[in-house]
Amino acid sequence: MSSPLRLGIAGLGTVGIGVVKIVQKHAEMLARRSGREVAITAVSARDQMKNRDADLSSYRWETDAMAVATAEDVDVYVELIGGDNGIAKDSIEAALRAGKDVVTANKALLAVHGQDLAVLAEGLGRVIRFEAAVAGGIPVIKAVTESLAGNDVTRVMGVMNGTCNYILTRMESAGLPYEAVFEEARQLGYLEADPQLDVGGIDASHKLAILSSIAFGTQVDFDAVEIEGIERVSIDDIRRASDLGYRIKLLGVAQMTARGLEQRMSPCLVPADSPLGQLVGGTNMVVVEGDSVGQIVLRGAGAGEGPTASAVMSDIVEVARGVRMPVFGQPAASLTAAKPARTAVPAAYYLRLELQDKPGALAKIATVLGDAGISIDRMRQYGQHSDSSVPVLVVTHKTTPEAIDYAIETLPGTGVLVSDPVELRIEEV
Amino acid sequence: MSSPLRLGIAGLGTVGIGVVKIVQKHAEMLARRSGREVAITAVSARDQMKNRDADLSSYRWETDAMAVATAEDVDVYVELIGGDNGIAKDSIEAALRAGKDVVTANKALLAVHGQDLAVLAEGLGRVIRFEAAVAGGIPVIKAVTESLAGNDVTRVMGVMNGTCNYILTRMESAGLPYEAVFEEARQLGYLEADPQLDVGGIDASHKLAILSSIAFGTQVDFDAVEIEGIERVSIDDIRRASDLGYRIKLLGVAQMTARGLEQRMSPCLVPADSPLGQLVGGTNMVVVEGDSVGQIVLRGAGAGEGPTASAVMSDIVEVARGVRMPVFGQPAASLTAAKPARTAVPAAYYLRLELQDKPGALAKIATVLGDAGISIDRMRQYGQHSDSSVPVLVVTHKTTPEAIDYAIETLPGTGVLVSDPVELRIEEV
Known part of the structure; x- marks a missing residue:
């Protein structure tokens, strides 16, 4: 020995x-x-x-x-x-x-300075390993850099912040508003000292940026992640989504397109009966898609003493075994600087609109959506919400984020909305 | 380069x-x-x-x-x-x-001759890698030998034969009996030339024996797997299980106990809303539990050109990268010959009994179960099934396989059954 x-x-x-x-x-x-x-x-x-x-x-x-x-x-x-x-x-x-x-286990450091550190390490013939930086005990770094080495990875996505998933799950199960569950989470010690790291989606975005790098052979680029946290997710939307067969998750998605690398972290609707939709509480899940392997789903504890230490130990054992690998799975010098692309991959969208209860309101909405080139898959009008407003839910057919942006900007001009429209992407999983 | x-x-x-x-x-x-x-x-x-x-x-x-x-x-x-x-x-x-x-990718060979091959390879300083042998594109060999290297693995289980899962899923969704779906599967080319390898649970047991070895540091021992295939799973049981909130899966489970290593492959009930319960069609799933990491769930395609080739390629890339490891994750000479143990870990059980429709029948059944030390969690008596029989479902509290065996042997002696009792283990997942 x-x-x-x-x-x-x-x-x-x-x-x-x-x-x-x-x-x-x-x-x-x-x-x-x-x-x-x-x-x-x-x-x-x-x-x-x-x-x-x-x-x-x-x-x-x-x-x-x-x-x-x-x-x-x-x-x-x-x-x-x-x-x-x-x-x-x-x-x-x-x-x-x-x-x-x-x-x-330092996701923030790798997300921000990963490329420089990789260049330094490889120049010196040293390795840096960081399985624990992404999704705690789930062996996702190893899966992507090693198990999928023969694959052109097409998409990576995941629920990678247990605190956010806890909050969203608890809102649904207890029927409580965001603020109340946020306060619970704080008292339970689930939140980082700076809660924005969790609920603002930053921690999860650090992880997504690292995953993107190893999945697509690109230089880690945290600044290019389009980030939206869970603060604007309302209990109303959670309930309405559930009525429609969806759950809301803080979902990170990275995919390489002809226009560049899309990296987004945002609250999304996913089918309630999908593996991601089924994920409750603090558990994490990462989904990786490759041209040969198809879809791989990895699920486990994303944080905590045991799971995270388990991931750190796996790296230590690899070093002990003499395994030497470039930091991001291929030489740092060969990682490309991917062109960041704003989300352009089409998707279905969920829209929640609070309309004035008067004739013609719905027609005006439908006209705007039609003008935006958005076609409607499902629509539900609920009974009157208060004296003057009627909630209307729209699930669109696949459309572009640009079309949705146009609709969201144009809808208030109809004069029939009593509050700002809410839109959430329905990610195909 | x-x-x-x-x-x-x-x-x-x-x-x-x-x-x-x-x-x-x-x-x-x-x-x-x-x-x-x-x-x-x-x-x-x-x-x-x-x-x-x-x-x-x-x-x-x-x-x-x-x-x-x-x-x-x-x-x-x-x-x-x-x-x-x-x-x-x-x-x-x-x-x-x-x-x-x-x-x-040869699971049969490794399950039967793995130990000898490992001794040979290591003596010669060579490596044998076999990610593709277990669960196709799912990187489970790597997860257990490398990612969980810091864990005392406590249990491994999985649905690792896509054909069986297809048959069971299809029976439920189409309401068809086993024989009809088996014939469909044959015509679709889903079955091995010798279908017993699939439906008899042998293929899945080869995989389980390999997983056991790397999980517990034991010499691979295929002969010690208690194997039962899916041939006796009836559409009746699939329906009844579904009524109770369960699905039937051909589940392999390996766990180390004080009495020795339990390895079993058998149709089991799992909660319909668990990750294993949600698994439909040809997809595979492996669940690994370790003392630090907790529970890890891996899901993906268990067979097919792309997924299996992806796993083979991951091994090739590892060799190309210069990774050298003992065949089963630790030197073959240090693998212990585990004492095989018959299943003794307690579980809840599902029993389906067809009773004569006459007074006192249920009391006789309850007496036998009580004598066996089995307590009842739930019981359902259905309307009369045919002229003379009444189906009764029992879900027991946790009990030992021995107690169930005793009950199954004793129940016919009551004279109130019109057919042999059916028992299926409810695996805790």
Whole structure:
């Protein structure tokens, strides 16, 4: 058996401690599977005094992540600090320069600086692995870069923020408005310190940008993701969608088109009986489509100590086994700078309109949709909502986002709406 | 870039031709992802004259798989002949001895001779990869051996024979009896030449035995799988199960218990709204549970040219990338000979009984179940079925297979049954 693989771990939050626990609990199993012992040498975190759920006494404590990253007796630097800049980035760069391989769960950093880090690592002959950065315990990075290596990937999509899915699911099951469930989630500790990372769709978009890169061989481009969070999803829309056989999910979709790479993160309707529609609570799901494999669906816990630590460990074992791969599955220099494209792939859309209850209102709406070139698949008019308004739901046939934008801009001019129209894309899954 | 990886492909059926097509169509992409060119040097199949859906003119044709396996100009022997013995086995052994790595889709061979082949390969420093052997395009071998390397796997289960799932799904949707749908499937070409491989559960059990080995670090032991096919699943049971909120699936389950390794393949009830319950048609699903990762669900096409060739290609790219791993994820010498255990893990059971329509019949049944220590969760008595019989469904609380066996043996002695009792396990998913 080879010499031990020596880990230096920076960041001892939930995931870091989860990794420590696995290394301690499964030492013999890891050695058998890796072909060598996996040992922790040094650790660091902001607060040494904090009470942690693991015995760290046999590891050297460093007050500085930098010291862990560059320590003589560290082979793999495990970065679990987080953040798209600062010490996380600096320490990873230092580790690479000091000849260490890197394992990280840092989606924000990779989404923003992934290309530069890949160039640096590959120039130095080091690897960076990041299975835990996307969808927690679900092995989606490996699936796309390795299992689908023989495929031209045509589309990647997923529900990749458990907190948002929890909120949307709970709104539906409890019949509660967004604000109430948001507050519940906050009290349950489900939200990031900056909740916009979750409900604003940013965290999920970091993950989507990374997935796009490995799926399409493009330079990771987080800024090109069209992002919309779940804040404007109303309980009304959740109920109406459900009536029509749909569920609303914060869905990330990336697909390569003739016009460029579309990357969007937005609340979408998906069929209630589809795998994505069935996904409740904090679970994540990623769907990958390739020209040979067809559609692959991967489902599991997207966060939490065990699942995320499991993903980090899988990367560590790969390094221990001697697996060497370019960071994004092909040499960084060969990743293309994809032209970002605004969403143009046609889809059906859901429209909710609150109309004045007077003759001719519906005709005016229908005229605008017709002028926009939008044809109607289904329409439902409900009983009067309040003194003066009537809710009308429209499910369109497939149409372009441009046509929908035109309709949404034009509809208020009819003078028959009592509030702004709501539109949601119905993603084909 | 390194020298090309040269493939020799034996067996040019659907999968073999699928591999050829990918190599031809995606040459540049494969080179980028692999770090080297992937080239086909030699091919062989039974019938050179057969019209095939690919241009093979630039490859050397060998009349004998042996010649491909041992050719000087072959680095990887791709065995797609099939069969648990004969030329498939001989040629793989010859290839290993000639210093070739091996990629195969041959589940039968690995299920029966996997341990010996692993010992041989590892002794010679060669790798054997077999992603395509289990669940077609679903990357389950990689998920278990690599992504879950930090987990103590607690259970693996799956629907891994698309033909059986097609038959069961079609019986339900069309309301047709088994025999009629079996005949349909035969005419559609869905069945193996020996249909027992499919409907008898043997093919799926080959896959389960392989999964067990990599999940639990045990020597593959196909003979220890308790196998029951789908032949005795009646349209009556499918309907009744559906009434109760379940679907019937041919489900393989492997779990390590204190008594030994349980491996069973049998028609089971699963909740209709679970991922496994939702699976229709020829799609496959594998569920893996680990102590850290929790539950991972993988879904995709389990057969067919594209998906299976995709899996073969992923193995080829891994070899091209220089990935070297023990055949079953840890050295063959360290795989333990697991004690096979008959199913003892408790479960709820579904019982269908046809009773004589006379006073006291139900009491006699209830007495037998009580004597067996079985308590009843739900019971439904239906209207009279024919002149003399009344169908009664029982869903038990969790009980042991032994208790169920006792009840099934004892129930006929009550003299109130008009036909043999039917029992099906309700697997917790």
